[in-house]
Structure formats: structure tokens, C-alpha cells
Amino acid sequence: MTTSLPPAGLSVRHLHKIYPPDIVALYDVNLELPLGEFTAIIGPSGCGKTTLLKIAAGIETYQQGAVAFAGEAIAGNPSWKRSVIYQDVRLFPWLSAQANIAFALESKGIPKAEAQQQAREWIVRQGLEAYADAYPAELSGGTRQKIGVCRVLASQPDLVLCDEPFSALDWNARESLQHDLLHYWYEQRKSVLFVTHNVEEAVYLAQRVVLMSARPGVIKEIVDVPLPDERWTVRRDSPQLLDIARYVNNHIADEVRKAQLLEQELGY
Amino acid sequence: MTAQELQVTRPAAEPESVAVAPDAILPPSNRIINLGAGVGVVLWLLVLAAHRLIPQVGASFKVPADYLTPVALVVLGIFGVTFGIAYRLPTQRPRVLAIYRVLIVLGAVLIPWEVASRLAWIKPPFFPSPSKVIGVYIEDSSKLLLSIAYSMRLLVVGYLIGCIAGVSFGLALGWSRRVSNWSMFWIRLIGPIPATAWIPLAIVIFPNSFTAGVFLIAFASWFPVMMLTWSGVAGVPKALLEAAQTLGADEKRLLRQVVIPAALPSVFVGLFMSLGTAFAILIVAEMLGVKAGLGWYITWAQGWSEYHKVYAAMLVLGALFITVVSGIFKIRDRLLGWQKGILRW
Numbered sequence: 001m002t003t004s005l006p007p008a009g010l011s012v013r014h015l016h017k018i019y020p021p022d023i024v025a026l027y028d029v030n031l032e033l034p035l036g037e038f039t040a041i042i043g044p045s046g047c048g049k050t051t052l053l054k055i056a057a058g059i060e061t062y063q064q065g066a067v068a069f070a071g072e073a074i075a076g077n078p079s080w081k082r083s084v085i086y087q088d089v090r091l092f093p094w095l096s097a098q099a100n101i102a103f104a105l106e107s108k109g110i111p112k113a114e115a116q117q118q119a120r121e122w123i124v125r126q127g128l129e130a131y132a133d134a135y136p137a138e139l140s141g142g143t144r145q146k147i148g149v150c151r152v153l154a155s156q157p158d159l160v161l162c163d164e165p166f167s168a169l170d171w172n173a174r175e176s177l178q179h180d181l182l183h184y185w186y187e188q189r190k191s192v193l194f195v196t197h198n199v200e201e202a203v204y205l206a207q208r209v210v211l212m213s214a215r216p217g218v219i220k221e222i223v224d225v226p227l228p229d230e231r232w233t234v235r236r237d238s239p240q241l242l243d244i245a246r247y248v249n250n251h252i253a254d255e256v257r258k259a260q261l262l263e264q265e266l267g268y
Numbered sequence: 269m270t271a272q273e274l275q276v277t278r279p280a281a282e283p284e285s286v287a288v289a290p291d292a293i294l295p296p297s298n299r300i301i302n303l304g305a306g307v308g309v310v311l312w313l314l315v316l317a318a319h320r321l322i323p324q325v326g327a328s329f330k331v332p333a334d335y336l337t338p339v340a341l342v343v344l345g346i347f348g349v350t351f352g353i354a355y356r357l358p359t360q361r362p363r364v365l366a367i368y369r370v371l372i373v374l375g376a377v378l379i380p381w382e383v384a385s386r387l388a389w390i391k392p393p394f395f396p397s398p399s400k401v402i403g404v405y406i407e408d409s410s411k412l413l414l415s416i417a418y419s420m421r422l423l424v425v426g427y428l429i430g431c432i433a434g435v436s437f438g439l440a441l442g443w444s445r446r447v448s449n450w451s452m453f454w455i456r457l458i459g460p461i462p463a464t465a466w467i468p469l470a471i472v473i474f475p476n477s478f479t480a481g482v483f484l485i486a487f488a489s490w491f492p493v494m495m496l497t498w499s500g501v502a503g504v505p506k507a508l509l510e511a512a513q514t515l516g517a518d519e520k521r522l523l524r525q526v527v528i529p530a531a532l533p534s535v536f537v538g539l540f541m542s543l544g545t546a547f548a549i550l551i552v553a554e555m556l557g558v559k560a561g562l563g564w565y566i567t568w569a570q571g572w573s574e575y576h577k578v579y580a581a582m583l584v585l586g587a588l589f590i591t592v593v594s595g596i597f598k599i600r601d602r603l604l605g606w607q608k609g610i611l612r613w
Contacts, residue, residue, distance in 0.1 A: 080516025090511035
């Protein structure tokens with residue numbers, strides 16, 4: 001059999017993660033994502049989706065299994081090629097907005113002067129010239145995350161890992177950042193792994209939505225989203241989108257109920 | 269659902285916007301300035317009156333030089349000039365008031381001091397008159413200046429060595445588990461030994477009293493700086509380290525651009541704390557037999573029962589401390605500009 005498989009992106013095989021002493025965060029997780037896919041992971045809180053993302057980033061260890069990206073084992077090695085957009089942004093408070101972006105570029109190995117230049121261009125493209133020299137403490141939450149997204153996208157990672165990046169933002173900022181991310185994906189065709197608990201957001205952004213169940217975290221189902229790649233042209237209330245979201249919601253509802261029962265049992 | 273089905277209420281018209289005055293910080297009022305200047309002038313006139321009008325009880329043949337009168341007159345002159353400035357340049361009023369507060373307290377202290385001294389309630393040599401203390405700055409100025417220079421040399425060299433050692437050790441301890449595992453026990457053992465306890469050893473090891481003094485001051489400042497640098501490094505948020513790592517930062521970049529800036533606020537607390545210790549040790553170190561220095565000056569003056577010189581030198585020490593501390597604060601404000609608005613010590 002010689003079907004030509006798409007080149008492998010993130011590959012997770014028989015992954016087990018236990019937080020000592022006995023909390024099973026991930027149990028035999030298997031996931032094969034083609035290179036260049038926009039994937040969302042959704043599940044109730046405590047289902048291990050953030051743990052999975054951290055393992056993919058290389059900042060979390062695991063007990064058993066194999067995790068690789070584009071054929072390269074990850075094994076606890078963080079790299080700019082697999083960069084993370086965090087919910088709490090994590091800008092360096094002692095660096096100005098522009099310097100935060102330049103930090104990412106310099107970490108990738110771009111010479112200082114050129115990094116400054118490119119960082120400047122990102123700031124200008126986002127229309128944030130007024131804030132270029134401002135420290136993070138002086139910026140609003142939305143602007144902060146805009147800089148945070150620029151910082152990650154500027155170094156053009158092959159895998160953009162998103163840990164509920166927009167859930168703390170107001171509607172305006174969220175929409176504009178979602179579109180920034182979509183355009184990056186659309187133009188560069190790099191892989192995106194988007195963890196969220198917001199079903200509408202997952203369906204609106206991703207080509208495929210991975211549903212995870214609660215403790216232990218296992219992958220329950222993968223839902224295709226047959227919407228055009230130019231997602232910014234899709235209305236948020238389009239019937240097709242709402243149908244998929246409803247389907248996912250119903251499944252999630254089951255999982256949430258299960259998770260709650262389990263938590264009561266465990267006495268959390 | 270369409271708009272018709274929804275119950276929508278709209279306000280009839282835009283509410284009128286209320287004009288709000290910009291948040292101007294008003295300069296202190298005329299009343300406050302007048303009150304400050306008035307109280308100050310009255311107090312200093314009283315100082316002058318006590319000095320000039322009360323006859324000295326138990327006066328000797330030799331009339332001591334009068335330094336309080338010119339000082340009081342200069343202070344009264346300052347009140348006049350600053351009062352004019354306060355009315356010409358209202359923006360300078362907070363500064364003028366700051367000067368008033370200092371001069372008012374000084375005047376309030378000088379009145380009872382001068383009265384007690386005139387009526388011989390307090391007696392020299394242990395409790396000299398204000399004029400005698402002021403006189404030290406004029407009569408003994410060359411020796412005092414030389415002492416300041418010697419003290420500053422000893423302090424600066426010792427403190428800098430101590431701080432550099434403290435920051436380096438602290439970084440190494442916080443950054444490398446191996447370093448902390450190996451040295452932890454010894455640092456806990458040796459660090460808290462008071463610097464003064466090292467005096468016998470320091471005298472033997474070092475070729476002269478200057479190097480011994482440098483060692484003692486360096487040792488005294490090393491320990492607090494190291495501990496606070498270390499705790500600063502240990503307290504670097506893990507979230508920021510992770511963020512830097514996922515952006516691809518290597519060890520060197522992590523240390524220089526994340527760990528050190530994040531630890532810096534704590535480092536400055538250490539620098540500030542150890543400066544107090546360094547000053548204390550300075551005085552002790554100068555008793556080991558130096559040619560000049562404020563600590564030496566105080567001991568020497570005490571030996572001759574010239575207590576007015578002791579007090580004069582103490583005030584100089586205080587002024588030096590303020591100067592050095594405000595220098596450190598200036599550096600801190602430059603380096604920690606990003607902390608604007610965050611609560612500080």
C-alpha cells in the first residue's frame with residue numbers, strides 16, 4: 001500500500017503523564033497531526049490539554065511515550081521552532097514592547113541590529129508605534145497580548161502552541177488577534193495547536209477540533225471543520241459553524257458532567 | 269431573533285458630557301508658605317536671642333569664638349530668599365517647604381540646647397554649646413576633610429569589593445544547584461560571623477591597616493548582598509523562564525536578560541542593607557590604626573575629651589551616608605525604571 005501520507009507534524013504516541021503521587025494527567029494519548037494543520041484541543045478543565053501543550057513545547061516532562069515534531073523528538077528541549085502564546089502573556093516587564101519582540105528574534109539567532117529593525121516593523125504593522133517604548137506595566141491587557149502574539153509570530157515558529165491565549169481579552173482584541181493568527185497560518189502554512197475551552201472559538205479557528213475527556217486525559221474524538229481556509233470571511237453565526245459547535249458542545253457537556261462527578265468522588 | 273422580537277431600550281439622547289478639570293497638582297497655598305516662613309523666622313530669632321541675650325553662666329576669661337550668630341543670620345537670610353522664590357516661582361513651593369521643615373526642626377532643637385548651655389545646665393566638654401560644634405567645621409576643617417577623604421576611600425573600595433563578590437556568589441548560588449549544594453553549609457556557617465570577629469585574623473593576614481579595613485568592610489557587605497541576590501534569583505518567576513525558553517533563549521541569554529533583571533530589585537535591597545553595615549564596620553576598622561578617617565577622628569577627639577569634635581564628625585557621617593544612599597537610589601531608579609508605579613522600599 002503506497003498512499004502518500006502528508007508530512008508529519010506533531011506526533012504523540014502512547015503518552016502517559018502522571019503528576020506524583022497519583023494524578024493521571026494523560027493516559028495513553030495518541031495524536032498524529034499533519035504538518036501545517038490548524039488544530040484546536042478542547043476539553044473540560046483538568047483534562048490535561050495544557051499539559052499536552054507544555055510537553056509539545058518541551059517545558060514539561062513525561063513518564064512514558066514518544067513525542068516528536070516534524071520527525072524530531074522533543075524530549076524536554078524547548079526551541080523557538082515550537083513557540084508558545086500564553087494566556088498570561090508573560091512579557092518581560094523590564095523590556096519595552098519593542099525590546100520584547102526583539103528578544104524573541106535575538107534568541108532565534110538574528111543579529112541585534114536586524115532584530116531591532118524587524119521588531120520595529122512588527123510594531124508598525126500592528127499600528128502600535130505609540131507603545132514601542134512603553135513597558136508592559138503601562139499597556140492595556142489587549143495591547144499586551146498583541147505584543148505577546150507578535151513576539152511569538154515574529155520568529156516564525158514551525159509550530160505555534162496557544163494556551164488559551166485570548167480568553168482573558170475583550171471581544172475586540174480577541175477578534176483582531178484571532179485574525180492575526182489565522183493570517184499567519186494561512187500565509188505561512190505552519191502548524192498551530194490551539195488549546196481552549198471556548199467551543200465557538202475552536203470551531204471558528206481550527207481545521208480539526210480534538211476533544212479530550214477528563215481525568216485521565218484521553219482523546220475522545222476528532223471533529224473535522226469543513227469551512228474554507230479563509231476563516232476571516234466566515235460569519236460567526238453561519239449555520240454550518242453553529243451546527244459543528246452544537247455537536248462539539250453536546251459532547252463536551254457529557255465530559256464536563258463526568259469530570260464534575262469524578263471531582264466530587266475524589267473530594268476536590 | 270430579529271430586532272423586532274427583542275426588547276430594546278435606547279436612551280433618548282446622549283447624556284451631556286461633564287467637563288472635568290485636569291488633575292492639576294496645586295502648589296501649596298500662600299497661607300502655608302506664610303505660616304512656614306513665619307514660624308521659622310520666629311524660632312531662629314529666638315535662637316539668636318537666647319544666644320545673644322542670656323549671659324553665659326560660669327564664663328571663663330577666654331571668650332570663645334561666636335559661630336552661632338553668623339549661622340542664625342545666614343538661616344534668616346535663607347528664609348528671606350526662599351520666601352521670595354516661593355512667590356515668584358510657585359512650582360518651587362514644595363521644595364521651599366521641604367527646606368522650611370528642616371530649618372524649623374533645627375531651630376526648635378537649637379533653642380533649648382542653647383538655653384541649657386548658656387545657663388550651664390549642660391556642661392562641656394561632654395555637652396558643648398552649639399557654637400562650639402559649628403566651630404569645628406571652620407577651625408578643624410582641613411583635618412576633617414582629610415578624614416572624610418580617607419574614610420570614603422576605605423568605604424568605597426571595601427564596599428565595592430563586597431558588593432561585587434556578593435552579587436557574583438549570589439548569582440552562582442541561585443543559578444547552579446551544584447554550587448549551592450556544595451557551599452550551602454559553609455556559607456551558613458561563615459556568613460553570619462560578625463565582621464568584627466575577624467579583626468584578630470585580619471590584622472595578622474593583611475600587610476597594613478588599610479587592606480585589613482577593606483577586608484572587614486567587604487566581608488560585612490558581602491553576606492547581605494549575596495543572600496538577597498540569591499533570594500532574588502530563586503524568586504525569578506518560573507513563568508518568565510519558561511517564556512524565554514520557548515522563545516529559544518539559551519542559558520547565557522536566560523541569565524543576562526531574564527534572571528539578572530528579575531533579581532535586580534532584590535539585589536538593590538541587599539546593597540542598601542549592607543551599606544549600613546559597611547558604615548558601622550568603617551568606624552571599627554579605622555580604630556585599627558589608620559592615619560586619618562572619621563572613625564579615627566572620633567576616637568582621637570574622644571581621647572582629648574573634645575566632644576564637640578565627636579558630635580561634628582557624627583553629623584558628617586550621617587551626611588555621607590545620605591549622599592551615598594541617594595547615589596545608590598539614583599542608579600536603582602535608572603535600572604529599575606520599568607518598576608514605575610510598583611510599590612517600592
